[in-house]
Amino acid sequence: MIKLILVFTLVMGGGGYGAYSWITKLQNDNKILQVNQSKLEGAVSEQKAAIEQHVADAASIQAANADLREQQAALEKDRKNLAKKLGRHELDILAENKPGLVVKIINKASQNELRCFELQTGAPHTEEELLASKRSQLNSECPTLANPNYTPENT
Structure with a gap:
């Protein structure tokens, strides 16, 4: 009978140890999962x-x-x-007949276009550009950019 109790105690101890190790492993796994x-x-x-x-x-x-x-x-x-x-305009005929006039027109257009490039790169508007109200006062190369306060209805 003592042998039976001893075997039973060993089996219960082994089962208890197995259950304890399994629960400890589950707790560690739970911490890792958290x-x-x-x-x-x-x-x-x-x-x-x-x-x-x-x-x-x-x-x-x-x-x-x-x-x-x-x-x-x-x-x-x-x-x-x-x-x-x-x-x-037929610029070739006009240039042949009146070269000075064509040079003047091209120089003014070039100057206006350079001003357009300045404005596109962030240059501030001048007073004349802001106050322009007539077509003759406008920068004809980029009227909407150079003259922000001008609308075609003004003329």
Whole structure:
């Protein structure tokens, strides 16, 4: 009988030790899983922030593209206007007959175009440009850029 009690005690002790080791392992695994979960939650929040930033960047890029399309349309309108103006004049015949006049016209147009480039790169407007109200006072190369207060209805 003592042998039976001894065997039973050994089996119970082994079972208790096995249960204790298994519970300890489960507790350690649980701690590791909790740490991993907190890391994953941090990574998820970082990814959400990155996605929000990308969405904001995409919106700003779309707004910039819309602005560029508007500027391109205005430039295309100016280009067509200039092509129409140049198409009306026969500069080669005029240059042959009145070279001084053509030089004066080309120099004034070049000066106006250089002013347009200055304004496009951020130069401030002059008083004359801001106060221009007649077509004769306008920069004819880029009237909408050089004369922001002028509207065609003013003439």
